[in-house]
Amino acid sequence: MTISRTTVDKLGIKLYDKATAVVAETIANCYDADAENVIVKVPLDKWLATRSNGEINDKGYEISVEDDGIGMTPEVVNDFYLKVGTDRRLDPRRGSFSPIKKRPVMGRKGIGKLAAFGICKVIEVRSAGGKKTSKGFLTTHFIMNYDDINQETDASYYPIPGKDDKTYSPNMGTIIKFRNFLPRRTPDADTFHRQVARRFGLELPDFRIAIVDTETDEKFQVGQLEVEIEEATRINVDDRPVTLDEGMKLPVRGWVAYAKHPYKNEEVAGVRIYARGKIASTTRDFGLKAGFTGEHNLRSYLVGVIHADWIDEDDEEDLIRSDRQDILWASEKGIAFQEWGQKLLKELGKKSLFPMRQKAWKVFLEKSGLEDEAKKRFEDSKVAEAAMQVGKTIGSIASLEDLQDAEYVQNLKELVLTIAPHKMIVDKLKEVETMEVDRPLELVSKIFNDAKVAEAASLGQVAMERIGALNKLEEILKSQSIADERTLQELLESAPWLINPQWTVLQANQTFESLRSAFERWYYNEYGEEILTTTSGKGEKKRPDFVMLHIGRKVEIVEIKKPGHSLEDEEFDRLREYIERLQQFLNDNPTFKLDFPETHVTLICDKLNLSATPKLAYDKLFDDGILEKKTWEELLRDTRKVHEDFLKVYRPRRTTV
Numbered sequence: 001m002t003i004s005r006t007t008v009d010k011l012g013i014k015l016y017d018k019a020t021a022v023v024a025e026t027i028a029n030c031y032d033a034d035a036e037n038v039i040v041k042v043p044l045d046k047w048l049a050t051r052s053n054g055e056i057n058d059k060g061y062e063i064s065v066e067d068d069g070i071g072m073t074p075e076v077v078n079d080f081y082l083k084v085g086t087d088r089r090l091d092p093r094r095g096s097f098s099p100i101k102k103r104p105v106m107g108r109k110g111i112g113k114l115a116a117f118g119i120c121k122v123i124e125v126r127s128a129g130g131k132k133t134s135k136g137f138l139t140t141h142f143i144m145n146y147d148d149i150n151q152e153t154d155a156s157y158y159p160i161p162g163k164d165d166k167t168y169s170p171n172m173g174t175i176i177k178f179r180n181f182l183p184r185r186t187p188d189a190d191t192f193h194r195q196v197a198r199r200f201g202l203e204l205p206d207f208r209i210a211i212v213d214t215e216t217d218e219k220f221q222v223g224q225l226e227v228e229i230e231e232a233t234r235i236n237v238d239d240r241p242v243t244l245d246e247g248m249k250l251p252v253r254g255w256v257a258y259a260k261h262p263y264k265n266e267e268v269a270g271v272r273i274y275a276r277g278k279i280a281s282t283t284r285d286f287g288l289k290a291g292f293t294g295e296h297n298l299r300s301y302l303v304g305v306i307h308a309d310w311i312d313e314d315d316e317e318d319l320i321r322s323d324r325q326d327i328l329w330a331s332e333k334g335i336a337f338q339e340w341g342q343k344l345l346k347e348l349g350k351k352s353l354f355p356m357r358q359k360a361w362k363v364f365l366e367k368s369g370l371e372d373e374a375k376k377r378f379e380d381s382k383v384a385e386a387a388m389q390v391g392k393t394i395g396s397i398a399s400l401e402d403l404q405d406a407e408y409v410q411n412l413k414e415l416v417l418t419i420a421p422h423k424m425i426v427d428k429l430k431e432v433e434t435m436e437v438d439r440p441l442e443l444v445s446k447i448f449n450d451a452k453v454a455e456a457a458s459l460g461q462v463a464m465e466r467i468g469a470l471n472k473l474e475e476i477l478k479s480q481s482i483a484d485e486r487t488l489q490e491l492l493e494s495a496p497w498l499i500n501p502q503w504t505v506l507q508a509n510q511t512f513e514s515l516r517s518a519f520e521r522w523y524y525n526e527y528g529e530e531i532l533t534t535t536s537g538k539g540e541k542k543r544p545d546f547v548m549l550h551i552g553r554k555v556e557i558v559e560i561k562k563p564g565h566s567l568e569d570e571e572f573d574r575l576r577e578y579i580e581r582l583q584q585f586l587n588d589n590p591t592f593k594l595d596f597p598e599t600h601v602t603l604i605c606d607k608l609n610l611s612a613t614p615k616l617a618y619d620k621l622f623d624d625g626i627l628e629k630k631t632w633e634e635l636l637r638d639t640r641k642v643h644e645d646f647l648k649v650y651r652p653r654r655t656t657v
Contacts, residue, residue: 017118017119017184018118018119018184018195019042019048019063019119019184019185019186019187019192020186020187020192020195020196020199021115021118021195021199022063022115022116022118022119022178023040023042023063023065023196024195024196024199024200025112025115026065026112026115026116026176027040027065027196027199027200027209028106028112028199028200028278029112029113030065030067030069030174031098031103031105031106031202031207031277032098032103032105032106033067033069033070033071033098033174034069034070034098034099034100034101034103035067035068035069035173035207036068036069036206036207036208037067037068037208037210038065038066038067038207038208038209038210039064039065039066039067039210039212040063040064040065040066040196040209040210040211040212041062041063041064041066041212041214042063042064042186042192042211042212042213042214043061043063043186043213043214043215044186044187044188044189044192044213044215044216045185045186045187045188045189045215046059046061046185046186046215047059047183047184047185048061048063048119048120048181048182048183048184048185048186049181049182049183049184050183051183056182056183058179058180058181059181061179061181061214062177062178062179062214063120063177063178064175064176064177064178065175065176066173066174066175066176067173067174067175068171068172068173069172069173069174070099070100070129070172071127071128071129071130071137071172071173071174072127072129072140072174073129073130073138073140074138074140074165074166076129076130077125077127077140077142080094081113081125082159084113084114101206104276104277104309105276106276106277106278116176116178117146117149118182119178119181119182119184120146120178120179120180120181120182121145121146121147121179121180121181121182122143122144122145122146122178122179122180123143123144123176123177123178124141124142124143124144124162124176124177124178124179125140125141125142125143125144125174125175125176126139126140126141126162126164126174126175126176126177127139127140127141127173127174127175128140128168128169128171128172128173128174129172129174132172133168135168136168136169136170136171137168137169137170137171137172138166138168139164139165139166139167139168139169140165140166141161141162141163141164141165141167142159142160142161142162142165143159143160143161143162144157144159144160145159145160189211189213189218189220191265191267192211193211193220193222193223194225194265194267194268195267196209196211196222197222197223197224197225197267198225198267198268198272198279198282199278199279200222200274200277200278200279201272201274201277201278201279201305201307202277203224208221209221209222210222225267225268225272227259227268227303228259228260228261229257229258229259229260229303230257230258230259230260230301230352230355230356230359231257232352232355233257233258233348233351233352233355233356234255234256234257235255235256235257235344235347235348235351236254236255237252237253237254237255237256237306237344238252238253238254240252240340240344242308242333242336242337242340243336243340244332244333244336245332245336250308250310250333250336250337251308251309251310252306252307252308253306253307254304254305254306254307255304255305255306256271256302256303256304256306256344256345256348257303257304257348258297258298258301258302258303258348258352258355258356259301259302259303261400262300262301262400262401262404263300263301268303269282269284269302269303270282270283270284270302270303270304271283271284271286271302271303271304271305271306271341272304272305272306273306273307273308273311273327274305274306274307274308275307275308275309275310275311275312275320276309276312277307280308280311280312280319280320280326280327281320281326281327283341284299284302285298285299285302285342285345286338286341286342286344286345287329287338287341287342288341288342288345288346292345292346292349295349296399297349297352297353297356297399297400298345298348298349298352300399300400300401301356301400302345302348308337310333311327311333311337319331319333319334356400357396357397358396359400360395360396360397360398360399360400360403361391361392361395361396363395363400363403364391364394364395364396364398364403364409364412365391365395367403367406367409368391368395368409368410368412368413369413370387370388370391370395370413370416370417371384371388373413373417374387374388374391374417374420377417378417378420378421382424383420383421383424384420386420386421386423386424386427387416387417387420389420389423390416390419390420390423391413391416394412394415394416394419395412395416398412466497466639467640467644470498470636470639470640473491473498473636474636477563477632477636485543485560485561485562486535486543486544488560488562488604489535489543489544489547489558489560490535492547492558492560492604493534493535493536493547493549493558494535496549496551496556496558497639498635498639499558499602499604499630499635500551500602511595512550512555512595512596514592515550515555515592515595515596516533516534516548518585518589518592519531519533519548519582519585520532520533522585522588522589523581523585526581527581531545532544532545533545533546533547533548534547534548535547545578546558546559546575546578547559547560548582550596551600553595553596553597553598554596554597554598554599554600555582555586555596555598555599555600556600556601556602557575557578557579557582557599557600557601557602558601558602558604559575559578559601559602559603559604559605560603560604560605561603561604561605561606563606563632564606564607565605565606565607566605566606566607566608566609567603567605567607567608567609567610568609568610569609569610569611569614572610572614572617572618573614575601575603576617576621579599579601579621579626579627582599583599586599599626600625600626600627600628601621601626601627601628602627602628602629602630603627603628603629603630604629604630604631604632604635605629605631606631606632606633608629
């Protein structure tokens with residue numbers, strides 16, 4: 001078997017394509033070399049190269065990673081560094097621990113040195129190590145070029161020696177430089193810090209990483225990736241080993257919890273899993289399927305750190321993917337680990353349900369100003385208290401992420417304030433229903449009075465909203481583009497309180513719908529003509545002949561004409577015909593008439609232009625109380641007056657209860 005050098009393309013570009021990933025892989029090598037200090041010099045928040053017309057335009061930047069570790073001699077470079085894919089832990093000359101500090105080494109696969117070819121074409125290595133001589137430490141210095149390596153051949157590759165090769169240096173250590181970049185952009189300082197920090201789960205006093213922005217000379221240390229968590233949700237896992245089928249227990253340490261705030265950046269999201277101090281995987285759910293308690297919050301707020309060094313044991317199956325971005329979950333240990341994690345997260349979801357709901361309620365209360373608004377809108381303290389109870393119920397189950405949206409919070413608050421009086425009414429009436437019969441009458445009276453207060457608040461709110469709707473309708477009627485009769489019919493059928501504010505239908509009446517259908521069939525059978533009495537159903541595409549409503553046990557015919565229109569003889573004759581035929585239908589069908597014994601007509605029309613005989617018939621219907629006429633102006637005036645009069649009565653009462 002021979003391996004082409006084009007394999008470098010797969011192990012470099014295809015696995016590592018971000019500057020932070022390349023830097024982190026190089027830092028891991030510094031750690032394995034017993035370095036105590038690592039200095040990374042990088043131009044932050046810059047395009048390292050761009051592409052234009054198919055050509056790459058390198059910007060001349062350089063990234064360097066320098067450490068004070070044990071370094072490498074030319075022999076070490078040839079025997080180990082330039083040999084790709086050798087497992088250092090199985091090599092008795094190196095082993096799985098660093099030579100001086102005996103750190104469990106992070107490197108294993110022997111391909112991390114190629115990571116930089118995912119972002120650049122030139123890697124320069126200068127390293128001094130070995131035994132100190134009178135001249136200092138022997139130095140090896142060489143340059144690797146991607147284009148020279150990536151050839152369709154299995155012949156050996158010889159790097160270009162650098163100017164310091166085979167010279168001596170006063171100190172041990174290695175510096176690796178990357179140049180001639182592909183089109184890649186470096187992140188800003190905060191993001192770079194987070195991305196590097198998340199790759200290491202180390203808390204060591206003798207290993208420090210400094211980042212220097214070569215554009216600004218600003219310097220900062222890489223610390224732990226800090227995440228603000230809800231302490232009440234935290235679960236420590238140090239005493240919760242992963243158990244295999246045969247009973248073997250695999251130790252883990254760390255914690256899982258919910259973050260205080262929705263994820264602001266990708267680096268803190270999910271549970272970070274480390275092996276030997278280096279990132280092995282990040283999971284949002286351990287593959288947990290949907291449908292468990294607290295699922296929404298879990299997927300939005302889950303954070304954690306888990307160390308499981310057995311994922312990367314020397315004498316066991318390698319469970320880490322080549323790019324160290326995930327674990328091979330299909331393995332025996334991987335399956336056991338996944339099941340362990342799923343059980344843990346279900347427990348976390350249940351444990352966190354109450355504190356997260358409490359948090360959501362507090363956030364909603366603060367952002368909505370619900371308490372002040374409830375006191376302002378409902379001066380009676382009992383109704384305001386009901387609003388707070390409804391707010392707590394609804395606010396606590398809202399998404400914390402959604403609660404960052406001001407419009408969402410405002411809409412939620414309005415929903416709460418609308419529901420509050422109704423809740424109080426229902427609660428008070430239920431209280432009466434469950435009372436023992438020997439309870440004092442005074443207490444019953446008080447409860448009924450509380451329900452009346454809530455009902456007044458509810459109706460007051462409806463009245464205010466209706467007046468707002470009336471204002472809009474008035475604007476439409478006064479505008480030049482008057483709505484057609486079909487639109488006005490639909491409006492009055494959907495809001496019959498516009499015709500008469502006392503017409504408030506509590507629920508749809510199936511018996512009436514049966515009457516409507518039977519009447520329309522009867523009409524066709526008797527007269528050979530189709531008739532429509534509603535704007536719904538078939539009426540959605542065709543204008544109804546008239547609108548028929550039920551108000552209590554009364555059948556109401558609503559006939560309208562456009563504003564400014566005069567009712568002519570022919571139109572009145574047709575209306576009178578509808579009345580007579582509906583009454584005939586009810587007489588022929590006494591079962592329906594038993595349910596709806598009365599028939600009434602409301603005519604919305606601005607003017608009459610009737611000749612003598614039709615006028616006599618019109619007056620007769622009017623005198624008999626069968627027909628009532630309103631102009632559009634009267635309709636608006638009467639409806640507005642009823643609602644405004646109610647508010648005048650309601651508002652003073654609120655201040656005296």
